[in-house]
Amino acid sequence: MTGKALLIYAAEFTRRYRTAPNIYAREADCLRWQFAHSLQAMQAGDLVAGRMVRLPVGVRPQELWGVGYYADEEALRQLTCDATLTPDEQAQAAALLAYWEIENTRRQISTAYPDGWLDIFVHNTPYYVPAAAHGLYRISGIQMDPTRLLTLGVDGLHALCEEKKAVNPPFYSGLMQALDILSEVCLRYADEAAALGDTALSADLTHVAHRPAATFPQAMQLSYLFYVLSGTWNYGRMDQYLGAYLAADLEAGRINEAEALRWIEDLWCRLEERNDYFDSRVILGGADRPEGADAFALLAMEATRRRKGIVPQLTLRLYEGMNPRLYEAALDTIGEGTTYPMLYNDAVNIPAVTDAFGVDRDTAQRYVPYGCGEYVLYNQSIGTPSGTINTLFVLGEAMYGKNADHFLDAPDFESFYAAYLQDVEKIVTCLSLQEKLEYDVVGRQCPFLYYSLLFDDCMERGKAVFEGGLRHLGGTIENYGNVNTADALTAVKAVVYDQQLVTAQELSAALASNFAGNERLRQLLLSQPKYGNDHPDADGMFARLHRDVCTRIRDCAPAAGLDSYLAVIINNELNAVFGQGTGASADGRRAGEYMANGNNPMSGRDTCGVTAMLNSLVKPDTHVHAGAVQNMRFSREMFTTLRPRLKDLLRTYFEKGGAQAMITVLSRGDLEAALAQPEKYRHLIVRVGGFSARFVDLNTVVQKELIARTLY
Amino acid sequence: MAVIFDIERSGMHDGPGIRTVVFFKGCPLRCRWCHNPESWDVQPQQLVYPEKCISCGGCAEGCYTGARTMCGADVSVQDVLKPILADKPYYGAEGGVTLTGGEPQLQADFALAVTEACRAHGIGVAIETSMAIYRPDLLAQMDLIMVDVKMWDDARHREYTGVGNAAILDNIRRADTLGVPMLIRTPVIPTVNDRVEEIAAIRDFVRTLKNAVGYELLPYHPFGLDKARAMGLDMPRFPEPTKEQMEQLKICAQL
Numbered sequence: 001m002t003g004k005a006l007l008i009y010a011a012e013f014t015r016r017y018r019t020a021p022n023i024y025a026r027e028a029d030c031l032r033w034q035f036a037h038s039l040q041a042m043q044a045g046d047l048v049a050g051r052m053v054r055l056p057v058g059v060r061p062q063e064l065w066g067v068g069y070y071a072d073e074e075a076l077r078q079l080t081c082d083a084t085l086t087p088d089e090q091a092q093a094a095a096l097l098a099y100w101e102i103e104n105t106r107r108q109i110s111t112a113y114p115d116g117w118l119d120i121f122v123h124n125t126p127y128y129v130p131a132a133a134h135g136l137y138r139i140s141g142i143q144m145d146p147t148r149l150l151t152l153g154v155d156g157l158h159a160l161c162e163e164k165k166a167v168n169p170p171f172y173s174g175l176m177q178a179l180d181i182l183s184e185v186c187l188r189y190a191d192e193a194a195a196l197g198d199t200a201l202s203a204d205l206t207h208v209a210h211r212p213a214a215t216f217p218q219a220m221q222l223s224y225l226f227y228v229l230s231g232t233w234n235y236g237r238m239d240q241y242l243g244a245y246l247a248a249d250l251e252a253g254r255i256n257e258a259e260a261l262r263w264i265e266d267l268w269c270r271l272e273e274r275n276d277y278f279d280s281r282v283i284l285g286g287a288d289r290p291e292g293a294d295a296f297a298l299l300a301m302e303a304t305r306r307r308k309g310i311v312p313q314l315t316l317r318l319y320e321g322m323n324p325r326l327y328e329a330a331l332d333t334i335g336e337g338t339t340y341p342m343l344y345n346d347a348v349n350i351p352a353v354t355d356a357f358g359v360d361r362d363t364a365q366r367y368v369p370y371g372c373g374e375y376v377l378y379n380q381s382i383g384t385p386s387g388t389i390n391t392l393f394v395l396g397e398a399m400y401g402k403n404a405d406h407f408l409d410a411p412d413f414e415s416f417y418a419a420y421l422q423d424v425e426k427i428v429t430c431l432s433l434q435e436k437l438e439y440d441v442v443g444r445q446c447p448f449l450y451y452s453l454l455f456d457d458c459m460e461r462g463k464a465v466f467e468g469g470l471r472h473l474g475g476t477i478e479n480y481g482n483v484n485t486a487d488a489l490t491a492v493k494a495v496v497y498d499q500q501l502v503t504a505q506e507l508s509a510a511l512a513s514n515f516a517g518n519e520r521l522r523q524l525l526l527s528q529p530k531y532g533n534d535h536p537d538a539d540g541m542f543a544r545l546h547r548d549v550c551t552r553i554r555d556c557a558p559a560a561g562l563d564s565y566l567a568v569i570i571n572n573e574l575n576a577v578f579g580q581g582t583g584a585s586a587d588g589r590r591a592g593e594y595m596a597n598g599n600n601p602m603s604g605r606d607t608c609g610v611t612a613m614l615n616s617l618v619k620p621d622t623h624v625h626a627g628a629v630q631n632m633r634f635s636r637e638m639f640t641t642l643r644p645r646l647k648d649l650l651r652t653y654f655e656k657g658g659a660q661a662m663i664t665v666l667s668r669g670d671l672e673a674a675l676a677q678p679e680k681y682r683h684l685i686v687r688v689g690g691f692s693a694r695f696v697d698l699n700t701v702v703q704k705e706l707i708a709r710t711l712y
Numbered sequence: 713m714a715v716i717f718d719i720e721r722s723g724m725h726d727g728p729g730i731r732t733v734v735f736f737k738g739c740p741l742r743c744r745w746c747h748n749p750e751s752w753d754v755q756p757q758q759l760v761y762p763e764k765c766i767s768c769g770g771c772a773e774g775c776y777t778g779a780r781t782m783c784g785a786d787v788s789v790q791d792v793l794k795p796i797l798a799d800k801p802y803y804g805a806e807g808g809v810t811l812t813g814g815e816p817q818l819q820a821d822f823a824l825a826v827t828e829a830c831r832a833h834g835i836g837v838a839i840e841t842s843m844a845i846y847r848p849d850l851l852a853q854m855d856l857i858m859v860d861v862k863m864w865d866d867a868r869h870r871e872y873t874g875v876g877n878a879a880i881l882d883n884i885r886r887a888d889t890l891g892v893p894m895l896i897r898t899p900v901i902p903t904v905n906d907r908v909e910e911i912a913a914i915r916d917f918v919r920t921l922k923n924a925v926g927y928e929l930l931p932y933h934p935f936g937l938d939k940a941r942a943m944g945l946d947m948p949r950f951p952e953p954t955k956e957q958m959e960q961l962k963i964c965a966q967l
Contacts, residue, residue, distance in 0.1 A: 520768035523776035534721075534798055609721035611730065611799045638724075645730050648804030649722075656801060712722075 001037075001055075003082035007089055009037055010057045010076065010096050017069065017103075024174025024447050024464075027059060030069075031449075032181050034058045035229065039185060042192040047266035048221055049189040049205060050228045051273060057100065060231045061139035061448055062384075067438070068105030068139075068446040073097060106137040109441045113434070120430040121387060127574055130581035132397065133427045134388045135434050139442060140279070141370035142232035144454045145379035146223040147241050153212035154179050154186075157453065168462035171447065175459075178449035182229060183209045186222075216245040216255055217263055224267060230450030233279030234370045235271070235312065237286065237378060238300065239293040246299075247292025257299065264296075264303040271312045277691050278572055279371045280311035285326065286346060287319045288365070294323045301326075304340050305333045310685060310692045314340035315369055318654065320347060331646070335639030337665045339685050339692040343650070344369060344660045348622055352659065355623040356554065357381070357474070357564045372570040372690020373660070374476055375626045380456045382465065383474030383626060385568055386438050387431035388578075391549060392481030392595055394423050395488060396583045400512040407504050413497040417489065425552045428477060432556035432565045435475035439466050474564040476626050477553055480571055480578050483531055483596035486542035487587035487605070491528040493541070507586060514584045514591040526588030532601020534612035543619045546599070550624035569628035571597045571689035573698070576705045594705040597689045598629025603708035610649060610712040618657040629690050633664045633711045662687045671695060671707045714822035715754055717784040717814070719795050722802065727838040727856060729807025732799045734792055734826065736813035737784040740844045742874035743862065745901045745950055747936035750943060751814035756784035759942035789825045793833075800835060808836035808855065817845040827853045844875055846883040848890060856925075857894045859884060863905045864913040872904060881917065893925040900961060901932045902951040911964045919967055927965050931958055 001009065013033055020026030038058070040051035054064060056072035065072050079085065079093035101107065110123060121133035149157060158179050165172040186209035193202035204218045213219035219242055227235055249255040271280050284297040297316070304314050316330050330341050346365075353375055354364040366378040376383045398406040398420045406423070410416035443466025451465045452458040458469030466473075495501045502510075502521060515522040529538035550567040557565040576594040584591040587602065596602040599620055606613040610632075617630055638646040650661065664687040674681030678696040686695045686706055695703065715737040720726075723733040738754030739746075746752070750759060758780055765779035775781070796809055809830050816823045816839055827837045827850065838856040851857060861877070861884070863869040869877035887894065896918045900906050911929070918927045931953045940947040953961075 519766045520770055520776065523766065523768075527776040534795075609723075611722035611802045612795075614802075615798060642724055644804070644806070645724055648730055648802055648807065651804075652802040 003079055003084050004089070006056065006075070007079055007085065007093055007096075009033075009055070010079075011092060013057050014096055014099060022170045022174075023445065024170045024449065025177070027447055027449055028174050028177035028181065030059050031178070031229075032184075035181060035185060039188070042189060042196060044196050046198075047201065047217070047263050048224055048270050049193065049201065050221075050225045050270060052228050057096075059446060061142065061446075061451070062231065062233065066104060066106035066137045067109075068442050069100075069103065070106065071097075071100035071104050073101060076100065105442060105445045108445060109137060109438050110135075112437055112441055117430055117434065120427055121434070127577045128580045130393065130583075132390055132393045133431060135431065136386050136388065137438070138384060138386075139382065139448070140384045141234065141374055141376055142230070142382065142451060143234050143236050143281070143283075143368045143370050143376050143378050144227070144230065144232060144451065145236055145241060146226055146454065148454060149226055150213045150219050150222060150241060150245075153208070153210060154183050155210045156212060160459065164459065164462060171452075171462055171464060174447055174449050175453050178229075178453060182226065185225060185229065189225075213245065216242065216249040216260060219245040220263060220267060224270065226450065228274075231448070232451075233274065233276045234281040235283075237283045237289070237368060239284045239296040240286070240289045243293030243296045244290040245292070246296045247290070250292070250295065257295075260296075261299050261303060264299050265307060268303050268307050268309060268312060272307075272309045274311075277310050277313075277693060280313050281315055281368075281370050282312040283315045283317065283368050284341060285315075285317035285319060285322060285344075286365070287321070294326060297326055298329050301329045301333045301341060304338055305336055308336070308338055308683065308685065310694060312340075313342065313691065315344060316341035317344045317346050317349075331639060331643070334663050335636070335643075335665055337636075337683075337685055339662065339664050339687045342369075342373075342660060342662045343654075345654045345658055347654070348657055348659045349375070352622040353377075353626075356566055356626060357472070359472070369627060369660075372572050373627045373629055373662075374568040374570050376474065377472055379454065380470075381472035381474045381563070382455075382470060383476045383564070383566070384435075385476040385478045385570075386435040388478040388480060388574070389424070389427055389431065390480045390578045390582060391424060391485045391545075392488070392585055393578070393582045394427065395420060395481075395485050396511070396585060398423055399492075399586065400508040400583070404508055407508055410504070413493045416492070421548055421552065424549055428549075428553045429556050429559075431477050432475065432553070432560035432562065435477075435565065436560045436562055439473065439475075443467050472563045474566070474626070475557075475560070475562045476566050476568045478571070478574075479549065479567050479569045480575055481582065481595045482546060482549065482569060483542060483599065483602055484585055484587050484589055486545045487528075487530050487538065487602060488525075488585045489545060490530075490538045490541040491525045491588070492586050494528050494537070495524060511584045511586060522588050522590075525586055528587075530587070530602060530605040532606030532613050532616045533608040534615040539616045539619045542616075543621065546620040547624060550621070554624055564626070566626035567624070568626050569599050571629055572691055573688050573702045575689060576702045580701060594701060594708075597631060597705070600629070600631050601710075603705050604710055606710050613710070613712075614649065614653045614658065615656070618653065622657065622659045628659065629662060630658065630660050631662045631664070631687050631689070631709075633666060633687075633709055635711055636665055636667050638712065639665055662690075666711060668711060671703070675703065675707075713786045713788055714819040715756060715784045716787045716792065717751060717756075719792065721795055721799050723810060726810040726812065726840070727808070727858065729804050730799070730802045731807050731810045731838070732796045733810045733812055734796075734816075736811065736816040736819050736823065738818040739813055739815040739842065740818065740875060741815070741842050743899075744872050744948055745899065745904070745932055745936070746947070747933060748814065749936050749940045749945060749947060750783045754814075754818065756782055756786075757943070759783050759939065760944070761938075761942050789822070789829050792826050793829050796830065796835065797833065800833065803835065808838065810838045810840060810858075812840035815842050815845060817841055817843075817847045817850060820845070820847040820850045824850045824853065843880045843883040843887065846886060848886070851887050851892060852890045854892050857887060857892050858897060859887075859894060860897050860899060861914045861917065862899060864910055864917075884921070888921045888923050890923075892923060894921060894923050895926050895928060896921070896924055897928045897930055898965075899930045899932055900953045900958065902953050902957070904950065906953060906957065906961065908961065908964050911961050915965050915967065924967070927967055929958060929961055929965050
C-alpha cells in the first residue's frame with residue numbers, strides 16, 4: 001500500500017469504527033472494508049481461493065499488533081512524515097495515530113488494570129528482558145467446527161439468524177452481515193476464477209456463496225474461506241468435516257484420490273502462505289469420524305510427506321480401534337523428517353481433559369490441540385494463553401533476588417519450597433484475573449462475529465462469544481522453566497539440606513555471582529540427579545513441582561470467573577529466549593543459558609537411554625493441565641531398519657501414559673553440518689517446542705539448545 | 713555379588729529388539745582393538761580424564777566433573793534387576809536382556825542368578841561372549857549366544873588377543889550341542905583380519921555349526937581409545953573399514 005492508499009484506508013476504517021450504531025454493526029462494517037483491502041487476488045493454478053495480507057489497522061482476534069481493534073502505530077507514525085503526503089494529510093495521519101494509540105483494544109485492556117498488577121507481570125516488553133511473568137494480548141487457539149456452515153450453507157445460517165433475530169436484533173443483524181460478507185467474498189473469487197478460466201472453481205464458489213457444500217472441493221473451499229475471514233489460524237478436525245464429502249465424491253467418481261491429493265496440497269500451500277508456524281493445526285483421527293475420514297487422513301499425511309512444509313501442524317489423535325494404516329502412514333511421514341503428524345493419545349488425553357477442564361467424558365472427547373499444543377474443547381471453548389510465567393526466574397528471585405529471604409531464612413527444604421510456591425501462586429492468581437479482564441474488555445469491544453456464528457451456544461443464546469455466548473470460557477498460562485526449577489530443587493534439597501555440603505548463604509552468593517570462582521560448586525550441582533533419567537528423586541521432584549504449580553493455576557479459575565484456568569507447558573522457543581534473561585540456577589545452569597523445553601529433560605541431560613527418558617516423561621500428572629510439549633528425537637535408523645523397535649518404544653510409552661509425541665527424525669551430525677553449511681540444509685526440519693521450523697532459519701540461541709538435545 | 717561396570721538401558725544393537733545390556737567386568741582376552749578396555753580387569757578401577765579436570769583441588773572430597781571416575785562396582789542381583797524391570801515393558805516380543813562385558817562367563821554364577829531372576833519375570837536373556845570360558849549351565853539358559861570368532865589363525869589370534877583360538881573354537885563346537893541359537897560375529901579390523909580368505913575360513917567354520925543362525929561382520933570403531941587413555945593404557949588405532957570394504961566382505965560372509 002502506498003502512503004496515500006494507507007491513509008485513505010485507515011481514515012475510512014476509523015470513520016466506520018466511530019459511526020457504527022453498535023459493536024456488531026461496527027465489526028461488520030469495519031470487516032467489509034478491511035477484507036476489501038486485505039483479501040488478495042487468485043493466482044492462475046490455484047485450486048483453493050483465499051489469500052489475505054495483514055493490514056496496519058484493522059480488527060482481528062489475533063494479530064501481530066494485538067487483539068481486537070489494533071493499529072500498527074509505527075506504520076501510522078511514518079505517515080505523519082511521509083513526503084508523498086500533503087501537510088494536511090500528514091496532520092490527518094497524526095490525528096489517526098493519536099486516536100488509535102488510545103482506542104486500540106490492547107490499550108483498553110491495559111488501562112483497565114488495577115494498581116499493582118504491573119508490579120507482578122510486565123507487558124509490551126521484549127521476552128529477553130528479565131521478568132517472572134508477561135501479560136499477552138491475543139485471542140488465540142480458535143478451533144471451530146465448520147460442519148454447520150457446510151451443511152446449512154450461508155443462506156441456511158442466514159435463515160437461522162432471521163428466525164432468532166427477535167431475541168437480540170443487533171447481534172443477529174451483525175451475524176447476518178458477516179454471512180453477507182462471506183457470500184460477497186465467494187462471489188468475488190468466483191469472478192476471479194472465471195477470469196482465470198477456471199470455470200469449475202468459479203461454479204463451486206458461486207454455489208457455496210449461498211448453498212450448502214455438495215462436493216469435496218466445495219466443502220474445502222467454503223470451510224477454508226470461513227476460517228480465513230474469521231481470523232483463526234487453526235483448522236479444526238479436518239478429516240471429520242471433509243471426510244464424508246471426499247467419500248461421496250470418490251464413490252460417485254466425481255474425483256479420484258490423485259485429484260483429491262492435489263486439492264489438499266493446494267490447501268497446504270494456502271496455509272503455508274498464511275505463514276503462522278505457531279498455529280496452523282489440522283487435526284486428524286479421534287473416534288466418531290464419518291466414513292471417508294480415514295481416506296482423507298491418509299491423503300493429508302501424503303500431502304505433508306510430499307510438501308515437507310513446516311505447516312500445517314498435522315496432528316493425529318490415536319484412539320482404540322484406529323485403522324492401523326493410519327499409524328503406519330504416520331510413522332512413514334514422521335520418518336521422512338517432516339516432524340508430522342504429531343501423535344496424541346486419546347486414551348490418556350480424554351480422561352485427563354475430563355478432570356482438568358471439569359467436564360464430562362463426552363465433552364472431553366472434543367479435546368483438540370491448537371497452536372503449540374494447548375487443548376481446547378472443539379467448537380465449545382476458548383482458552384487463549386494470556387500470560388506466561390517463568391518459574392525458574394521466580395526461583396532465582398527466591399534464592400538470591402528480591403525474595404532471597406525465602407531461601408536464606410528457611411529452616412528446612414519444605415519451608416523454602418512452600419515459600420517459593422506462594423510466590424508462584426501470587427503471580428498466577430494475578431494472571432488469571434488479567435485473563436478474565438482481557439475477555440471482558442474484548443467482549444465489550446468485539447463480538448467476533450464469525451466465531452459467534454459457529455461456536456456452541458452463541459447462536460442459541462443470542463450472545464457473542466465473550467458476552468456469555470461461549471459454552472466454556474477457559475484460560476491458560478504458558479509455563480516456562482519448570483524442568484530446570486525441579487532439577488534445581490532436587491540439587492538444593494540434596495546438597496544444602498540432606499547432605500549439607502554447602503550452606504544456603506554460600507549457594508545463594510554463588511548463584512548471584514553466576515558461579516564466579518566456584519566452578520566446583522557448579523559441577524556439584526550438575527552431578528546431582530536430573531529429570532529425564534528415570535531417577536526417583538529427580539523425577540519425583542519434577543512430578544511434585546508440576547502438580548503443585550498446575551493445581552495452583554487450576555484453582556484460580558472460580559475466583560477469576562473462568563470455567564477453567566490451566567497451565568500449558570507448551571513452549572515454543574521462548575524457553576531459550578527467556579533463558580537469556582534468567583540468572584544462574586541451582587541445577588548448574590549458568591546465567592543466560594537456555595532452559596529445558598516443555599516437559600522435556602534439560603537438553604542433553606537425559607543420559608540413561610530412551611526407555612529411561614520415556615519413563616520420566618510419563619511421571620508428571622496429565623490431569624491438571626491443558627497440554628504439555630513432549631518432544632523427542634530419533635535417528636533415521638529407528639524409522640527404517642529399527643522400525644519394530646521404535647514401534648515397541650512408542651507403544652509402551654503410550655500404554656504407560658504418554659500423552660503425546662512430537663518427533664523429529666535426524667541423522668547424526670545433521671545439525672552440526674547444517675550450522676556449517678546452511679545452504680545445503682534448507683530442507684532440514686526440526687521440532688523446536690510446539691512448532692516446527694527449518695533449522696537454518698532459527699536464531700543462534702535456539703539452534704544451540706537444539707544441538708544439545710539427545711538424539712536416540 | 714559381581715563386578716558390573718555399566719547397565720545400558722534401551723540398547724538397540726545388542727541382540728534382537730530393545731534390550732537392557734549388563735556389562736560384566738573382567739575378560740581373559742586383551743584384543744588390541746577392544747572398544748571396552750575398561751572391562752579387562754575384574755576389579756573396580758579408577759579412570760582419569762584429565763581434560764575434564766577443573767583443577768578445583770577437591771579430589772580428596774570427591775570429583776564432580778567426571779575427571780576421576782570409578783569404573784565397576786560390586787552389585788547384587790536385585791541391583792541389576794531394577795533397571796531391567798524398568799525397561800521390561802518396552803521389550804516387545806523380541807527384546808530382553810543381554811549379558812556382555814567383559815566376559816560374563818567369568819562371573820558365571822552371578823550371570824546365572826541374573827538369568828534365573830529374569831526368567832522368573834518372563835524376560836529372555838542373551839549373552840555376548842568370547843567363549844574363552846565355557847559354562848554350559850549358563851549358556852544353556854540363553855535365548856541367543858552371540859560369540860566372536862575374531863581371527864582364524866591360532867598364532868595370530870594369540871598375537872592380537874593374548875589367547876589362541878583353539879579352545880574358543882572348541883568351546884563353540886561344544887556349545888553347538890546345547891541347542892541354543894548362536895550368532896557368530898567377526899569384528900573387521902583393517903590390517904589384521906580384513907582379508908576375504910580370513911572371512912571365508914570363518915564362514916566355512918560357521919557352516920559346520922548346527923545352531924548357527926547367522927554370521928555377522930562388525931566394523932571396527934576407535935571408541936575404546938579414550939577409555940584406554942583414561943586407564944593409562946596405550947592402545948593402537950587401526951584404520952576404520954570403508955563401507956565398500958564391508959559390503960565386499962559381507963558377500964563373502966554369506967552362509
